[in-house]
Amino acid sequence: MSIDKDLFKLKPIAYTTMADQVENHLREYIIKRSIKPGDPIPKETEIAQALGVSRNVVREALSRLRMLGMIESRKKRGMILTQPDVMKGLELIIHPTILDENVRKQLFELRLVLEVGLGDLLFRRKTEEHLKKLDAIVEREHKATTQIERIRCEVDFHSTLYEMAGNETLKRFQDILMPVFEYVVEYESKLDHTSVGSVTHADLVKILYSNNAEAYPNAMRKHLMPHLDHL
Amino acid sequence: MSIDKDLFKLKPIAYTTMADQVENHLREYIIKRSIKPGDPIPKETEIAQALGVSRNVVREALSRLRMLGMIESRKKRGMILTQPDVMKGLELIIHPTILDENVRKQLFELRLVLEVGLGDLLFRRKTEEHLKKLDAIVEREHKATTQIERIRCEVDFHSTLYEMAGNETLKRFQDILMPVFEYVVEYESKLDHTSVGSVTHADLVKILYSNNAEAYPNAMRKHLMPHLDHL
DNA sequence: TAGTTCAATATGTAATACTTAATAGAAATT
DNA sequence: AATTTCTATTAAGTATTACATATTGAACTA
Incomplete structure (x- = not known):
């Protein structure tokens, strides 16, 4: 019953989570729209709805960008792009x-x-x-x-x-x-x-x-x- | 009615979210216990309970470390520390x-x-x-x-x-x-x-x-x- | 012994509700 | 009219619950 092992050579399917994908989407969004520091980015709920994922997932992605200093968020005001410290x-x-x-x-x-x-x-x-x-x-x-x-x-x-x-x-x-x-x-x-x-x-x-x-x-x-x- | 402006000099209170704090806790945990690549780290629920925060918050912190390549997670197996790519x-x-x-x-x-x-x-x-x-x-x-x-x-x-x-x-x-x-x-x-x-x-x-x-x-x-x- | 089935487990995702801070606009005061 | 104060709203932060999914290991079957 041994199955052709070659089938599994590529096994480690680069598993990407929803959060990974949302992160990439956001990066693209920022780049393609050439959003500049100070400019606002959509609300969490808007992103979640637009991408068809839970707000939870969106927050994980945003949390990453925030850590890198790429975005800042204020309550109510929403989130804005910031000039990141490249060495952060x-x-x-x-x-x-x-x-x-x-x-x-x-x-x-x-x-x-x-x-x-x-x-x-x-x-x-x-x-x-x-x-x-x-x-x-x-x-x-x-x-x-x-x-x-x-x-x-x-x-x-x-x-x-x-x-x-x-x-x-x-x-x-x-x-x-x-x-x-x-x-x-x-x-x-x-x-x-x-x-x-x-x-x-x-x-x-x-x-x-x-x-x-x-x-x-x-x-x-x-x-x-x-x-x-x-x- | 102008109030002494000096009172506001330090105004921008460095606001840290729970996720920030958990992230720092995890970093300390890894360093102090001198955990090495390959070693497992506690489960999400354990961390959440230990720090008295919601699992949600813990996941945000973990998500950040995962992005940097510091940890990897597999279902059931839990999470392990990995040797990060310094330039990541x-x-x-x-x-x-x-x-x-x-x-x-x-x-x-x-x-x-x-x-x-x-x-x-x-x-x-x-x-x-x-x-x-x-x-x-x-x-x-x-x-x-x-x-x-x-x-x-x-x-x-x-x-x-x-x-x-x-x-x-x-x-x-x-x-x-x-x-x-x-x-x-x-x-x-x-x-x-x-x-x-x-x-x-x-x-x-x-x-x-x-x-x-x-x-x-x-x-x-x-x-x-x-x-x-x-x- | 080998292979299969199945339950347990930890992460991934979703949904909901509530808290908190900041803002804008209405109301009140001067 | 100009300014201050209240109030409602908004959007992020946090908590809770539930379920999906993949992996492990043990129990079970042939």
Whole structure:
């Protein structure tokens, strides 16, 4: 009685719930009608009736979009489309403890890639205040006595770079990724942070003071070399 | 009759719904109990009873986590935690038409940063096949007669670089971002793509064939210069 | 032992009712 | 007439109940 098994090869029928479908319908609706932030979208009951599903299902779909910051709802006023924070979705998922080792490693690589490539944004947007801030961090680092303090300087230094880049999305990206890297801290704590590689933080600042954008990428590469070698 | 306006400064009371609270509870629950992918989580009714809310509300919260790929549910079997795709959340939000101009620009900058910083991953993970693939693209590009074909080569070339980097998360990031850049295509179509800057695709391939990792970042910078200058 | 039937179970969906907050419009006050 | 206050309405938030559906595992049959 064994039935041809080939029939079942495709078995895992991508099962979509009503809520999934409603969600997709809403996305399409928003896109096709080119609804803009601030514009209202139909009432829950209207959607439910239009799609022939229970209000319950509609609410599940809306709840998802609301979580992503795509819509906001006020009682009576109904719901309006909002300009979502593009990095919101990332923030909702990324929590160090539920990420597997492999992904964390990939995110760390991503960070290295970003920092090496950051140069042009930095040179175009650096200000006196930023450079002074970096100076201060470098000095704090030199005076630091404890390892904890040194690591804090390390984090501050690199965070300041992202700030200097003047790209809100990029900064946000970094802020979200940051906690993931804490697992690296143990390893890092064994290194000398003022000069992770042969290029020190002070060296990097010096380059930033200059207008030599060409020098930046390879300087940062050398600074991060111990990490890069670890790939 | 004007009342002290300071009273209303904090007015926008961060209103959280029950679903929001349940969602947070679930996140905490998962983290604190360090539940791993594959492990089961409580039944809907159990959660509802434990938190003293209706099953409806619980389902909204679960629906959100399910969308992000954090949990999966099967009838009867209950729900299990899954290893989420970290980039899923990003994918759900990023749709070119609902992103405002400013954010799109920031994402484009992000792309430039990535490509300049990509070098070390490329040199560590390049294979003969990858290099051959790039060669083929360059050749196709030279032979191309239409602008459409040339743009396709441009996209293929840079996509292949991300592929070469051997970082699944990074590649996925790029794939998600890609559609956002289509708006740049119009502008790009006016440029000569074999040599966007003074450095051509062929030049980049030559560098990749060599083992001169130092040369890569500035070569890519020059290649992307027209875009960088546009910042 | 193998295969079938069947009950138990947990999610998915529907329907209904009620609560709550915000709004608009009517009514009342100045 | 202009402003404030009440009131009804509206739409989202929550709760409850009921039923559908698919999956599991145990009981049953051949």
